Amino acid sequence: MASKDCVNEATFRQALSRFATGIVVVTTQSVSGCPRAITINAFTSVSLNPPLVLFCLGKSAYQFGTFAEAPSFAVNVLSADQQALSDRFAQEAEDDLSEVSFRRLMTGSPILSGCLTALDCITEKHFDAGDHLIVVGKVQAIDEPRDDEPLVYFESGYRRLKLPLDS
Ligand SMILES: Cc1cc2nc3c(=O)[nH]c(=O)nc-3n(C[C@H](O)[C@H](O)[C@H](O)COP(=O)(O)O)c2cc1C
Known part of the structure; x- marks a missing residue:
């Protein structure tokens, strides 16, 4: 295993920026009932059966x-x-989703209008991982997918998908 001294943080960040991702907004309701949202690109599917997904949440x-x-x-x-x-x-800023159009499916977490799709989850497990917390969710409901282009994140900037390789 590489020690801390072997990996320079800036080099590590630069290497990770070469991995293209989509972008999701993870939403929830605070204990006081306020809708909350955070932008996340460290999101992945985990399991089909049961249906599990995860995202990584920065501790800071x-x-x-x-x-x-x-x-x-x-x-x-x-x-x-x-x-x-x-x-x-x-x-x-603590953003309460004012002036953002949303509805709720099963869990009460905000489902934002105009997204490609949304997964409504209950929190299944947490894993401590360095300066992040891995949050695993079990999908309870899926919003109807929309046929549109995704927002892509690559080399620290937003991108659009280019044409498929075989076109
Ligand atoms: C494109 C993009 C992707 C991000 N992905 C993550 C992520 O996967 N996990 C995370 O904890 N924060 C992520 N962030 C950062 C959070 O959205 C947010 O900026 C940060 O938590 C702000 O709070 P802070 O300044 O107090 O850290 C991302 C931000 C951007 C712009």
Whole structure:
């Protein structure tokens, strides 16, 4: 295993930025009932049966407590025209989703309008992992998928998908 001294943080970040991802906004309801949201690209599917997904939550994130304690959350997959939502929910301020259109499915977590799809989850498990917490959720309901382009994140910037390789 590589020791801390072997891996320079800037080099590590640069290497990870070469891995293209989509962007999701993870939402929940705070204990006081307020809708909350955070922009996440460390999201992945985990298991088909049972249906599990995970996201990695930075321990220094302003909203860490809210999301670490949440019994449920929703994963909203952003489309290419939703960059403004990604920017908004990456800000430090406690954002209550004012002026954002949303509804609720099963768990009560906000399902944002205009997303490619959304997964409504109950929190299944947490794993401590360095400066992040891995949050695993069991999917309870799925919002109807929309046929649109995804918002892509690559080399620290937003991108659009290019044409398929075989076209
Ligand atoms: C494109 C993008 C992807 C992000 N992905 C994650 C992520 O996977 N996990 C995470 O904890 N924060 C992620 N963030 C950061 C949070 O959205 C947010 O900016 C941060 O938690 C703000 O709080 P802080 O300044 O208190 O850390 C991402 C931000 C952006 C813009």
